[in-house]
Amino acid sequence: MKQIISTDDAPAAVGAYSQATMNGDILITAGQLPLTTDGELLDNEPVSRQTEQCLDNVTAILNSEGISLDDVLKTTVFLDNINDFDAFNEAYSAYFDEKPPARSAVEASAIPKGAAVEIEAIATTE
Numbered sequence: 001m002k003q004i005i006s007t008d009d010a011p012a013a014v015g016a017y018s019q020a021t022m023n024g025d026i027l028i029t030a031g032q033l034p035l036t037t038d039g040e041l042l043d044n045e046p047v048s049r050q051t052e053q054c055l056d057n058v059t060a061i062l063n064s065e066g067i068s069l070d071d072v073l074k075t076t077v078f079l080d081n082i083n084d085f086d087a088f089n090e091a092y093s094a095y096f097d098e099k100p101p102a103r104s105a106v107e108a109s110a111i112p113k114g115a116a117v118e119i120e121a122i123a124t125t126e
């Protein structure tokens with residue numbers, strides 16, 4: 001059965017979606033924008049800082065269910081500009097230095113709120 005995951009340690013949704021959902025041992029996050037828990041959008045920060053905020057948000061959601069980035073099976077990354085790939089990748093790599101999850105990274109023509117990056121994750125609680 002679908003379970004809705006909600007935590008005050010990650011930014012609230014900016015639309016009609018849940019921060020994450022679960023079914024059994026699989027947790028799927030919504031795409032995380034570079035928003036702080038106060039709702040501040042870091043759109044004027046470099047893509048590296050925006051990447052960190054997205055991953056901090058993913059981490060907070062996972063932690064609310066007692067799991068961590070080590071339990072992520074797959075991420076999907078949307079970049080506003082694929083030329084940011086190297087800067088994004090360097091920041092991302094610091095969060096996944098060992099056994100990184102599978103990943104897809106693509107350029108999207110636009111990301112909500114004018115963000116440079118959005119990251120979603122699929123994780124297991126097993």
Ligand SMILES: C=C(N)C(=O)O
Binds near residue numbers: 014017033
């Ligand atoms: C930010 C999102 N994840 C959305 O609008 O779907």
